[in-house]
Amino acid sequence: MAEGVARYLCSVAGGRKLKSVKIGLGELQSIDEEVFRFALAELLRVEGCELSEDSVVFVRKPAAFQCRKCGYSWTLNEVGLNDEEREAIHFIPEVVHAYVSCPACGSRDFDVVGGRGVEVVEVVVE
Ligand SMILES: [Zn+2]
Secondary structure, eight states: OHHHHHHHHHHHHTTSOEEEEEEEEETTSOOOHHHHHHHHHHHHHHHTOOBOTTOEEEEEEOOEEEETTTOOEEEGGGSOOOHHHHHHHHHOGGGHHHHOOOTTTOOSOEEEEESOSEEEEEEEEO
16 A cells, blocks of 8 residues: 555655655554555655655544435444454454444445545645
């Protein structure tokens, strides 16, 4: 996942130095920020891009769901999940359908509309 981000950042930088980057990490994705930061720095070096130290900022993207049956939207915090269930979801986001159902109508037919994957929120080049 860091690989795609590194490649994207390098294409944006276009030979210039990256001043700061803001990266959104989905709540449903189990990503260790320090591990990701390290991997990204390594990959950027391999790709030949320069990034100022300590200039990677992470923001957490909350998980959000929308019911296909009644249209209700909700977040993961609204659902009372135990640690074990949260852990399972972090490992395999697809299992969220096994643990979560619409708080309004109880349907398990819903879309995950936020909190997945990794996205570059902001890039500043020097
Ligand atoms: Zn519903």
